Amino acid sequence: MRSVSIKELLTGKQLLQEITVNGWVRTFRSNRFIALNDGSTLHNIQCVVDFEKFDDAILKQVNTGAALKITGTLVESQGKGQNVEIQVRDIFVHGDANPEVYPIQPKKHSLEFLREKAHLRVRTNTFSAVMRVRSALAFAIHQYFRDNGFYYFHAPIITGSDAEGAGEMFRVTTLDEKNPPLKEDGTVDFKEDFFGKETNLTVSGQLEAEAYAMALGKVYTFGPTFRAENSNTSRHLAEFWMIEPEMAFYDLDANMDLAEDFIKYVLGYILEHCEEDLKFLETRLLDEEKTKPQSERSEMALIEKLKFITDNNFKRVTYTEAIEILRNSSPNKKKKFQYLIDAWGADLQSEHERYLVEKHFKCPVILFDYPAKIKAFYMRLNEDGKTVRAMDILFPGIGEIVGGSQREERLDVLKQKMTALDIPEEELWWYLDLRKFGTAVHSGFGLGFERLVLFATGMGNIRDVIPFPRTPQNAEF
């Protein structure tokens, strides 16, 4: 008999049929009720055992975490909380889980404890819900772009260029770790390395995506990116996934339109497809926040917060306007901000971004036209000569979630900016080629996938929304 998923079973379509189901025991109550879960859904199916008909040796193995194959009849449930249950005819124990040593017991575990058990934590309700939502978000991203005429493009992971300067990089090498070959001047001879040059892990696929956009029109990356920064915070990972769409013939306005539409689509997708998991995560968050002082609690419950994004127009504000608002704001005047805003040109911190979204505008905000000095070299210079066509999307509770720009398509302007920043032209000869041959207005943005999952699930630490987090001093599993 083919086994069937618990998600299917719970729809009740196989009522009164004999079915076989496989899964893991979540709890076993009163020697009678097995709550079985197979990961297909948050919900368990209740399996009702007539213990007098079963060997004690079998029932003793029915502990939390044990893997079972259960055969029986699907019937309407007598108890509360479920519509259907299984009257068990046969139990086969695939593998038991000794309660003396199995760490995932049916009690509250701290997220920190579970982080040490990253190979097992997905067996909990919280992490299975997070990872199902993560998977749905990833699918929604592919679906959105496919529906909108984008091509998925794989940017290289190992890169020979470190010109973007988005952050510290990891070196990728096969040279002898202790005695690398040296050149005559005593420096390491990377010509002897695997790729014949020094190589690093990518910090962004954008530059390569531009090359593809200038041929296929609309493309996007969705791949891992890396930062070798010693940031031990709840918002930083050394290895994370990023989505980077890049569109030929899009100016900054079209870029903002796309980013807003895209974010609303993917969050709308999980509101539609992940209702149960989101409700569970919403309750989890409410419980967690009960332990916090009122001032630190979210103003909105999880689902309300997601709808706040999908149902509101994003307010578009120039950086210059935002600085004026912040300079005159009450927390700035009362010196409540950690970083006070006193002049145009200041880089905004998370506290400022959150003030704008949560207190001032009370809706998602897109800031644009930033000072050139605080933004990357490839962003298009405005006619004023001091701002660039950059945009950041700011979300409640999280601050910046998207950063994008119209790209500098003019060869001479780009070269000047590279010279000013000491970026050697020979490093980016191919990127300059894109401006020499058939250059055009184009734009794109980057979205850190884990930041999005963090926002969508209401989890507090980015290490809890990626299966096996990589952070300083931590590459376990």
Add this chain to the structure above:
Amino acid sequence: MRSVSIKELLTGKQLLQEITVNGWVRTFRSNRFIALNDGSTLHNIQCVVDFEKFDDAILKQVNTGAALKITGTLVESQGKGQNVEIQVRDIFVHGDANPEVYPIQPKKHSLEFLREKAHLRVRTNTFSAVMRVRSALAFAIHQYFRDNGFYYFHAPIITGSDAEGAGEMFRVTTLDEKNPPLKEDGTVDFKEDFFGKETNLTVSGQLEAEAYAMALGKVYTFGPTFRAENSNTSRHLAEFWMIEPEMAFYDLDANMDLAEDFIKYVLGYILEHCEEDLKFLETRLLDEEKTKPQSERSEMALIEKLKFITDNNFKRVTYTEAIEILRNSSPNKKKKFQYLIDAWGADLQSEHERYLVEKHFKCPVILFDYPAKIKAFYMRLNEDGKTVRAMDILFPGIGEIVGGSQREERLDVLKQKMTALDIPEEELWWYLDLRKFGTAVHSGFGLGFERLVLFATGMGNIRDVIPFPRTPQNAEF
């Protein structure tokens, strides 16, 4: 006016309307016919210019590769080869492309030449077709798994374990390249490295996927994997993308069923959605093969070959049967094989795999139950004590395209195999945990994405089916 994609325009729905379109010039004939392409489709749109109405300075910039914005009226075409064309009212030159220096001219370029211009080669018909098919295949993969109850799971890229032994690895480090910190015994002190231990780029996400399958039921990875092997062949990349589904409660038969169904779905998807690109690639391949001796040409044209997969049942044959067939085969007896098959236990080479598929069975073949000695430690040992529940799927022209197995779920057997292969238990403590707590039958397989794209597009070199290939001595762009 909103610009519209050429793909949309060619459907003719905007006939007699004024439209604006952006794209790059492919050719400009007779000072009158601009063939414009925007990457949305293989096809160009013909833009008809009344040259007397345009400034010569504008028309002189209309060269192959120039980016234009064209406004005009969509009308039924007078010429052959297209249904609609644009009567041009206005031309705006986004960026020109000096024919003296722009390398992608409308003539035949060798694939080797274009490989050196990987940032521009996607502006050709061949590479844009390949990359559109690649994108469609990637989407089909996500669609298939989503439709079948799988969760997408991101395996870590940087890994602290090198236990699988699937191949040579790249080291990931932030230590000083010349003077790394040393321990008292003179070896490098990786405790000082970013992750506090030696780390490498992953060769496979399978082991981590098993951890997720044993909680979520059915999962898959789709991410980059790496081999630091000095293989300069048309089939090997140092960086490539791999798909690895992993399913709890699946035995080898269910695994084979899934793999066959999956491959038929994704190839069926491109037959349905990429017809024009595939036809173009089929013609390209036929042209290329005209230069080869008859014996080296494909027996089937591209689309026929794809249908050969989608329309045939895959023949399932044990390794033992296959060895018998090969031993008695004419090329073995006549010593035509480079590696002669004389005894059970031999590892099969591509020539043998292709013989089985192309000459003997004349259909896709799944070989299973391989000798334990030539397969990985995690494959489930059969009762005979000498074969394991491994399976490889063999395709015409390419040999192995999928490798999979039922996994060894028995703790004691797994430990014995690890001991025999000197794999330290402390390296894989968490992998062993999966067998200690709720272990169960489970299976999975791996599919090299670029091998699939190679097969689907009929290209001859794997460097031509990934945007920016990484191979020994080559990490340009």
